[in-house]
Amino acid sequence: MLKFYFLFLTLVFSFYSCVDDAKTKEDDSLNVILRSPINLDGSIDSTALPIIALESPVWEFDTILQGEIVSHDYVFKNIGQGELIISDVHTSCGCTITEYEKKAIKPGMDSKLSIKFDSKDKYGKQDKSITIYSNTYPNKTILNFTGFVKTKD
Numbered sequence: 001m002l003k004f005y006f007l008f009l010t011l012v013f014s015f016y017s018c019v020d021d022a023k024t025k026e027d028d029s030l031n032v033i034l035r036s037p038i039n040l041d042g043s044i045d046s047t048a049l050p051i052i053a054l055e056s057p058v059w060e061f062d063t064i065l066q067g068e069i070v071s072h073d074y075v076f077k078n079i080g081q082g083e084l085i086i087s088d089v090h091t092s093c094g095c096t097i098t099e100y101e102k103k104a105i106k107p108g109m110d111s112k113l114s115i116k117f118d119s120k121d122k123y124g125k126q127d128k129s130i131t132i133y134s135n136t137y138p139n140k141t142i143l144n145f146t147g148f149v150k151t152k153d
């Protein structure tokens with residue numbers, strides 16, 4: 001009977017030790033994903049974060065005629081240590097359409113965000129913004145474009 005209890009206790013402890021290891025591994029993977037880049041002293045630890053480096057966050061399209069569509073590519077590079085993931089892009093106006101790669105951008109790799117601005121029903125000075133939401137810190141990057149739209153007189 002003593003052998004039975006010993007075997008039972010050995011199996012129970014083995015089961016719980018396996019469960020705890022699996023939970024620890026799961027917690028570790030979540031910590032990597034959800035890791036806060038802010039240290040206790042308030043400094044930012046960017047060692048594992050992606051970083052967006054833009055050629056230029058501002059584009060000026062000068063003067064166009066009302067109804068014209070202009071396009072531009074914002075070129076950027078991931079100069080951080082982690083893979084860059086763009087989760088969403090918002091524009092300040094429905095007149096602007098964006099396109100971008102919906103896959104992770106590895107450290108050291110280039111990519112682009114393409115925009116098309118439709119000047120239909122627009123007139124005068126235009127100043128629009130595009131907000132990129134990603135896994136960087138801070139988690140948003142703001143781009144701008146400006147120009148002037150004149151009528152076809």
